[in-house]
Amino acid sequence: MGFITSNFRPTKGFVFAMMAAAGAFLGMLVGLANNQLIGGIAVLAAYSAVLGGGVFYMAPHKRLGQAVIFAATLALGYVTMAGGGAVLGLIYGAFLAWFAYWIGTGEYRTSLLPYLTPGQVLWHYSFRLICASIFIFLITPILVVLPLSFNAEDFFTFTPEMLRLDPEGYSLKHYRDFFTNNEWQRSFQNSLIIAPIATIISVSLGTLAAIGLSQSHVPGRRAIMAILISPMIVPLIISATGMFFFYSQIGNILEDSLGFNKDFVGYVKVILAHAVLGVPFVIITVTATLVGFDRSLTRAAANMGADPVTTFFRVQMPLILPGVISGGLFAFITSFDEVVVVLFVGSASQKTLPWQMFTGLREQISPTILAVATILVVISIGLLTTVELLRRRSERLRGMSPG
Amino acid sequence: MSDATQNGPMLAADGTPLKRSLARSLRNQKLRALALISPLLIFVLLSFIFPIASMLFRSVENEIVGNVLPQSKVQLEAWDGQSDVPAPLYRAMYYDMFAAAEAKRHTRLGTRLNYEVSGMSSLFRQSGRKLDKPGKDLLKDFKKLDAAWAKGGAIYALMAGDPADARDTALAATKRAEISAMVGETIPASFDFAPSARVSAMLPATADAFMAYAAFEGGIDGKNLAKGKPWETVFVALAEDLQTADATGYNGPHADLLAQAIAAKDSIAAPDYGAIFAKIDKDWAKASTWQTIKTHSPTFTNGYFLNAIDMRRTAEGAAWQPEDKQILLTLFGRTLIMSLIITGSCILLGYPVAYILANLPMRTSNLLMILVLLPFWTSLLVRTSAWKVMLQQQGVINDVLVWLGLVADEARLVMINNELGTIIAMTHILLPFMILPMYSVMQTIPPSYVRAAKSLGATNWTTFWRVYFPQSVPGIGAGSILVFILAIGYYITPEIVGGTKGVFISNRIAYHISSSLNWGLAAALGTILLAVVLILYWAYDKIVGIDNVKLG
Structure with missing residues (x-):
């Protein structure tokens, strides 16, 4: 068994399988939402495999191929499910365009040690994924508060107007309330x-x-x-x-x-x-x-x-x-x-x-609480930055390497 | 060298022996260090350690029975609790209760005893209202003898006696002490009434009752005794005294009135204190009521601690609370279990994050560190309200799940106001406290060990489990104890997202402090909680060392 060198190319079967897997995952979510689990998985897996794999092998020019995948997916999303689908198509299109070339060119291996087994590579990326979801868990609650504080209604939830990115759905009234109450x-x-x-x-x-x-x-x-x-x-x-x-x-x-x-x-x-x-x-x-x-x-x-x-x-x-x-x-x-x-x-x-x-x-x-929360988050970002800068300055003063 | 060759001790430059000079300089150093520390130390001792110690003291302190019913307490101690309630106990209770009712302290005592046996509060409240009656009836009898008895100053003049009389200062001092302990205020020195010793010897019960009235109305309320009407107890006591009093040879004020009353003593019934109580409420006829008061009369009690573990103090010793009142042990258990679950999920979520932070290149890990530090620096209330927004039935998570179709619109998940809500929110809030100590330990693990293990042929798993993990255990230990200590005493988050099922023992303490006002029980619960935390703190100090705590 020889080392995998930098001009490593994954097999075609692997590339198509990975594309199909990504499509199947999204298909599962969309299928569940529309009560067509099997159909959703099948359609999106096939679509991703054909489009991702097909474009990759037919379009040697990376930028052009990615643009094709992105545009096609965005169009598909918009045609099938209008507003919400467009957002979904936008996200998935961007992901698929990147993913097809990342897998297809073998780029996913370049930053890793060349002698790792496929299982180890899979674990490496799964571990990253786990860590990413924990980071998302850590930061989401704080991020969710920010847009909600601009809610035009007196609710603690995202209104349909907000989801449509309709300016009507947003207002500064809770901030006004905070500063006048x-x-x-x-x-x-x-x-x-x-x-x-x-x-x-x-x-x-x-x-x-x-x-x-x-x-x-x-x-x-x-x-x-x-x-x-x-x-x-x-x-x-x-x-x-x-x-x-x-x-x-x-x-x-x-x-x-x-x-x-x-x-x-x-x-x-x-x-x-x-x-x-x-x-x-x-x-x-x-x-x-x-x-x-x-x-x-x-x-x-x-x-x-x-x-x-x-x-x-x-x-x-x-x-x-x-x-x-x-x-x-x-x-x-x-x-x-x-x-x-x-x-x-x-x-x-x-x-x-x-x-x-x-x-x-x-x-x-009252959603004024969320407006206050947003202001406090901004204050804490300021404090965090100050403390971090001070810590570095202190270590520099004491002749330690910044850490 | 010349010093060493001499036979005397080694000398410092100024000629003092070197040993003494060094000792002096060491002492100066110690004094200087202490002088720098002492302002803060005194501040913390006075405004933190002392308040907590005095709060702990409240968990065993039970002065209220002795303060409100001073004479009865003595009688209760003499009573064995089994035989019939003795007459002196009824008598002492009558006078004590009357004074307490006048000072409005009987309801407090009722509330205190109600923690132990329900119904005591209303018994005391109602009894306080009905205590006037026997004295009022007697006053009518006295009025029939001579209308002068009903005048405000009559009894006062009788008690004060001749200005030339010796004063019964012992009685005055006793009553002043009793009344001021009951009310919790000091009687000013300017109030100096004391009954005439001659009258006091002749009419001991009356003098006693009058002095109690005088100490409260004159000493505490500052009323003019010479004009006010005395308490009804004074007439009850007078009726008792008349049966045995001998006023021959007495020539002080109102001597004639007294002689007339003694002559007519057969028309004035001697008070039967047992009957008075039997008439007020049938509960007073039960020995169990008196036993309850006796059980809870000592100045120091273990009653609150027993209550804190779902037991109670009874005449026969400690016993379990009735089934429907047993909630605190469950609550302690839940607090412990939920804190353990929260600690466990913090370990699960914190370990991968700490690992990746410690093993990524410095530049990337510093960026990712912001994602850990930002929640750490964000206000607790902000994070709690964020979780309220996320977890509600109309909240973000449910909306997303419904939108994805994973959950039907009418079957939205209940994730708030129960244990799950508390666990999720608190795991998020405490996660940085787990990641930061783990990270600082993992940073010190040399990567060459892992490389060495691998080059010797170990698999990835063996390398991790046999080489890396054992070295990271101190970080897990430090983080776990920190998270557990913080979790076990949490109040705000369970209060907001915990509903009724997800609350901790702290919420119960807060409830007893601010709503039910059972401060003794709150203090006992707090003491138990504090003991658990201090044991863990001690363990933390042994494992990590308190000097090694780092922030940020």
Whole structure:
């Protein structure tokens, strides 16, 4: 048995069989939809085999052959099933045109090791297919929300107008609702007040503690670490329950004995609760950054006469800043995204965006939630990009290869 | 070198022994580290660890019976629970209940006992309303003797006695403590009423009842005692005292009134406390009612924990709840099983993805990583609402299936508001937490091992199963524990997509906190959940090490 070399060509039988298999798969779906399973499979398998295989062997010019397959399939889809069929024909035509030449020319083998058996090649591509479907599972729910938020109707589903790509079916009314409705705006503002302040508290205290923890001699480091990480480990519902009792007592003291304004006390309670929840993220990211920190730099600074504060701000801080910022982003998203604790600790005037969404999902379902969801997805893409850039910068600063 | 040749200890540059100098510098380092850590440590201890600890304490704390019924609690402890309810218990219960009803605390106690035996709440509520009657009847009898008894200040003047009298401060202190424990407020020091010691010795029950009234109305509500009408209990107590009181030689205020009443004591019936309770509600005549109160009167109880595992505390010890009330063990079981299923499906879906991410060229895998990180960074509510959109009967998945004809329009799949909905949505939400630790472990597996195995003649499967997989197990372990810990305490997603069948123990905790207000049970459930999570956390620390947790 010899190695398969780069001028490998699959047999004609194989090419026709693969085309027929692709057609049969689509035929199964279409056939099921029209209650003609056998007929659907047979017709589409035959069509794909004849067209895909036939055009490939008769048209040596790749672009021309692909155009023929694409056009023919699109036309077939449009003729047989009109609107929806055209979309299906478009997709399948593009697929078949690519697939015929990918299989026929033997291109599917070129990127693989030449000595693989056909079974191994099949497994290679099946595995890719499995992974692709898992990635689709991961990303579809997020993508589905985006077009639905432009729904012109008050439904959570795709209307026929939307499927026909009719502009009538789309509108910005849910976004308008979000930006004009008092309740949504108020909750958005509350989120924008609470999350940044909670982040500042957890970042400033957390960074100091992380620097302390990374010193060489810390008595009881494991116990301290366990305590500081615990807000992340303890289930939120338990944290929320504990804080509910605790902060209602604190709130009473602040309001009755010290005479603070009720709203102000409410914000203080929620902010402190969120700050605690953000602490573990800051600790983890900053200690991870400090692990790679070169201690001789601070010694050098001290050697040249800098006092500890100057050393911290001029030498250490710039180097660990990426870690601090990404810890801060984690703390921010924790607070910005948090429902359970604010539900228990806060009162109606501290209603945050997630809280509003939660009540919306439970009680009066409105597609405004999807508009908000889309905005939040855009925000999270921004955050993700920032964190990723920071991580690379941090690794570059520490002289690691970007990974 | 000169130091070493001397006989003394080695010296540092400033002349102190080197050993001491090093110890001092080490101590300074430790202090500096602690000084940096302490602000956060104190913050977390105060606003996180302490609240949770005090919440855990609520699961065994049962002060309410002792606070609301302080005298009865003493009598209940003396009673064996088998024989007839003793007279002193009836008596103590009458005065305790009356004070509790005035302070509107009897309904709370009723609610508390209703968690254990249904019907207690309405019994207490109704009894509170009917307790006035015996005292009102007695007041009429007193009025017949002399109309002065009905005047507001009469009893007050009698109890206060001569301004020159010694005060019964012991009684005052006891009652103040009882009332303030019951109400949960402190009585201000400016309220300083105490009955005259002489009168208190002569009319002990009346002084006791009046002081309870005084501590509540005067101390808590700040009313003017000299004008207000005392509670009906005072007349009941007075009727009791009259039978034995000896007022000869007493010359304080209203001495004549008292002497007249003692002379006419035969026309004023001594109260029969047992009969009072029998008249209020027939439930009070049953020993079981009293047994229930006795069973739940200790300051610390295991009752909530027993309730949390579908048992209850009875006079005979722990017993199973009636069949129709046994839901919590099922719920614990379901939480565990569903968390396991979610962890399992995360492993199944996460392993191939982590593998391909770790083995593709860096540029491609970084691009694909975005598909994992984007869900990770997207708001939980967004993902949950997305799944609601996807899984509904009129949702995207059903629409696609109907369009493809795989499912008939009238037989759309039910995928939401049940276990399936929770499992799908939570698998999606927790999947990144499985992929990321797996990926970081797989990245460290050297590809040369796989190549070596293959060049030694192993098949693909053997290479994977005997060489690659064992090295990736730590990643599976880390991811599984992380996902399981997160899943077992989830609240939001089951609440929205779980319906009634797909909810977790957390939803029950939230229900008991915000709707049924059975905080003790919520705390007990929370304690059990927390114990499970901490054990897993400990295992995680042993396997992975908490320092090795990485984000993003």
